[in-house]
Amino acid sequence: MAKVDAAAIAAGTSGVALMENAGGAVADVCARDWRDVRRVLILAGPGNNGGDGFVAARRLAEAGHDVVVALAGDLASLKGDAAEMAERWMGRTVDLVEAPFGWAELVVDALFGAGLSRPLDGRSAAAVRAANDSGRPILAVDVPSGLDGATGRPLGDACVRADATVTFVRLKPGHVLLPGRALCGRVHLADIGAPDSAIAAARPAAMLNRPALWRSSFPEPSIEGHKYSRGHVAVWSGPPLAGGASRLAAASALRAGAGAVTLVGPRPALEHHAAHVTAVMLRELDPRAGWSDFLADRRVNAWVFGPGAGDTEASREALDQGFSSGGCAVLDADVFSIFEDRPEELGAAIEDGGVEAVLTPHEGEFARLMGGRVEKDASKIDRAKAAAALLGATVVLKGPDTVVASPDGRAAVADNAPAYLATAGAGDVLAGIAAGLLAQGMPCFEAAAAAVWLHGEAAKSFGRGLTADDLPYAIPAALRALENGDRS
Ligand SMILES: NC(=O)C1=CN([C@@H]2O[C@H](COP(=O)(O)OP(=O)(O)OC[C@H]3O[C@@H](n4cnc5c(N)ncnc54)[C@H](O)[C@@H]3O)[C@@H](O)[C@H]2O)[C@@H](O)CC1
Numbered sequence: 001m002a003k004v005d006a007a008a009i010a011a012g013t014s015g016v017a018l019m020e021n022a023g024g025a026v027a028d029v030c031a032r033d034w035r036d037v038r039r040v041l042i043l044a045g046p047g048n049n050g051g052d053g054f055v056a057a058r059r060l061a062e063a064g065h066d067v068v069v070a071l072a073g074d075l076a077s078l079k080g081d082a083a084e085m086a087e088r089w090m091g092r093t094v095d096l097v098e099a100p101f102g103w104a105e106l107v108v109d110a111l112f113g114a115g116l117s118r119p120l121d122g123r124s125a126a127a128v129r130a131a132n133d134s135g136r137p138i139l140a141v142d143v144p145s146g147l148d149g150a151t152g153r154p155l156g157d158a159c160v161r162a163d164a165t166v167t168f169v170r171l172k173p174g175h176v177l178l179p180g181r182a183l184c185g186r187v188h189l190a191d192i193g194a195p196d197s198a199i200a201a202a203r204p205a206a207m208l209n210r211p212a213l214w215r216s217s218f219p220e221p222s223i224e225g226h227k228y229s230r231g232h233v234a235v236w237s238g239p240p241l242a243g244g245a246s247r248l249a250a251a252s253a254l255r256a257g258a259g260a261v262t263l264v265g266p267r268p269a270l271e272h273h274a275a276h277v278t279a280v281m282l283r284e285l286d287p288r289a290g291w292s293d294f295l296a297d298r299r300v301n302a303w304v305f306g307p308g309a310g311d312t313e314a315s316r317e318a319l320d321q322g323f324s325s326g327g328c329a330v331l332d333a334d335v336f337s338i339f340e341d342r343p344e345e346l347g348a349a350i351e352d353g354g355v356e357a358v359l360t361p362h363e364g365e366f367a368r369l370m371g372g373r374v375e376k377d378a379s380k381i382d383r384a385k386a387a388a389a390l391l392g393a394t395v396v397l398k399g400p401d402t403v404v405a406s407p408d409g410r411a412a413v414a415d416n417a418p419a420y421l422a423t424a425g426a427g428d429v430l431a432g433i434a435a436g437l438l439a440q441g442m443p444c445f446e447a448a449a450a451a452v453w454l455h456g457e458a459a460k461s462f463g464r465g466l467t468a469d470d471l472p473y474a475i476p477a478a479l480r481a482l483e484n485g486d487r488s
């Protein structure tokens, strides 16, 4: 954002104009979201975030509110645009330690924004705690003070827990990644007049995972097609009593539009599957032979390995055969145990086999696979990107803020998963959807991002009480939501 601001100013929009628009947007949200509030306390910090606070104070007072600004530090040490805006504020200013929380009906947090560089301490930390404890609604300017906008994590112990946040130009990672998203409350994005050229000059670290990102490569069934032209997915089945995971993946690949799906594995497992599946085909194979032949011969367009596979000699052997057959693969679950702390070897297997791979670890599996190779304090976006680069594969780092990262540096963050999607087996469904889309010719990054979005929409369409068994049946509702296409 510093780059965007600088480019906007260089292109002729003054810093004061940007700040006026930013503070004006804050005042607008106050008036709109808290119609009946009259007494507003504005906590203003020493930098430009505080400057936005002074603008909001003036605009709210002009609109008839009672406003008090509580300033961290003294007026004389304000600089630049913030000093200018403080000068234009004619109302009451008190020291931060005297902030009248009991008097206020609404608190505006303009202490620190993008310039926060270290944990809050002393009087700022005390003011943040007092604001949180006051029971008053809090509207944060740009980011809740104390939050690192780049990682979505508080820099120290003290961090504002806001009811709403007004941010400018574009969302920051911290508005979407957790716990930041929860600390922001409702997020309002305001245009403050930064020209498009200024925005384009700063390359975004990541995009929100919305259909606009992958819609153009989403498969459309052709009336001239047949089942194999819609793609064939092979799912490796683990041992009999761990079969549910591979069955969920298989059913979901079909629902995502693959023309045919086959569960492949040893006979005892298939006998269990046979009691459950109808449209999914079954193919008996000795794990020590045949899997690679099957993948090569049967016009298989994508294979899934991991859900319920087990970390056994047989599954390791089958995984090796998968790698040697190439193709598109979704690798999940036990793959991360098999390659525990050996991501270089997994990357080499993917590269040597010429496999187009999507890996879908949750945080625990990610840590198991990567060992200490990725800095754990880095943002979830940066960790997923680092792993994607190391592995030469698309990495889906799962969670309530799932990040999809491509080895080419692109990343997408999902914000559409409901809390109740955290349920046993949901990950197996995600692997299946991704494979179903890969088999229909979608590239890895797009397929993975689309799968994550559909997974979240499917869960939402079903609602609370969802289990992973329900998810494949909810995929059609997610596909309809995509078709109706009102989200961009
Ligand atoms: N042209 C621009 O740059 C614009 C900036 N805007 C606002 O400006 C904000 C960024 O402003 P700044 O870069 O001045 O940064 P901030 O206002 O977030 O804070 C920077 C100030 O806080 C100090 N500081 C950092 N960490 C501290 C800590 N833990 N304890 C005490 N002091 C600390 C810094 O030394 C500096 O004086 C944005 O978040 C946004 O609200 C908007 O007005 C739009 C235009």
Ligand SMILES: [K+]
Binding pocket: 049, 109, 110, 111, 112, 113, 140, 141, 142, 143, 144, 145
């Ligand atoms: K703030």
